[in-house]
Amino acid sequence: MSQSLYFIFVLTLLIPAKGSVFYVDLTKNNIDFFLLENQAYTVEINDDGSIQGEWVIRRKDEKKTTRKISGEFTVYYSSKDPQYGFGKRATGGSPVANRGEGNENNVWNQAKTIELSPTEFQLDGNSIPINYSGNELFSFSATFSVPKDEGVSVISWKLDSKTNGYFAVVYSGLEERTPDKLDFLYHPLILSWKCLPEQAILTPESFSTTPSVFTTQKKITEGLVIPSAEIPYRCASAENSRFGLILRTDTGQAKPMVMAPILGGTESYRKKYYL
Secondary structure: OEOEEEEEEEEOOOOOOOOOOEEEEOOOOOOOOOEEEOOOEEEEEOOOOOOOOEEEEEEOOOOOOEEEEEOOEEEEEEOOOOOEEEEEOOOOOOEEEEEOOOOEOOHHHOOEEEEEOEEEEEEEOOEEEEEEOOOOOEEEEEEEEOOOOOOOEEEEEEEEEOOOEEEEEEEOOEOOEOHHHOOEEEEOOOEEEOOOOOOOOOEEHHHOOOOEEEEEEOOEEEEEEOOHHHOOOOOOOOOOOOOEEEEEOOOOOEEEEEEOOOOOOOOOEEOEOOO
16 A cells, blocks of 8 residues: 545636546547536637647636646655755745755756656546556546636645655646746745746745745736645644745746645655555
């Protein structure tokens, strides 16, 4: 038996499933679009075939605003202690996560990363369970769900470890944006307006004064928000922070992302269990 990680967070641009249960294999090319809806949004498969497991979200307003979103995640793994700590940026003194003797801040340089894309999903009531290819280090699944009426969707995930080590999961399914074309961006205590940091830094829960990260372009805002159910009633610290917020990609683009757990932080170390 393996040890599991589980976390949920709110995504602003997904909606509930509707109708009977059925499966779609994303590794095949004979995919027809499907349509889901609630009172505020509709969703359909992106039928241009550019990315497997990508959806088009459309608001039910007079502008009919659309955005693309996918079920992509990035999993971190390290067999050694990442030496997670808490420090400040060399410029500005803002609190961030760092690791190792060199106090490395760049979140993309911390450990082995495995990119995950959906292979299959099913529609089941107001949720969309998603499957992913197997990995020798872990098994992984995710679910999109949303309340009826005008509610926004919730993304949850589960990772079962197959070996001892430190794990972290980053949801990376929003579209990246070119920073100088943005109207506004927000990453708690690190940046706002149009300032993107020189490194892909991570703000732990303890300094996420507003637990959200988002971008605005052409008057349209999209991002991720941590629900209160994932924030226990206690004084958060660097050591017990359950999540971290990221906005800069490894290529210097802007994309709202959430890491949970934080690599090397609480709940990150998983043991392999035997029956």
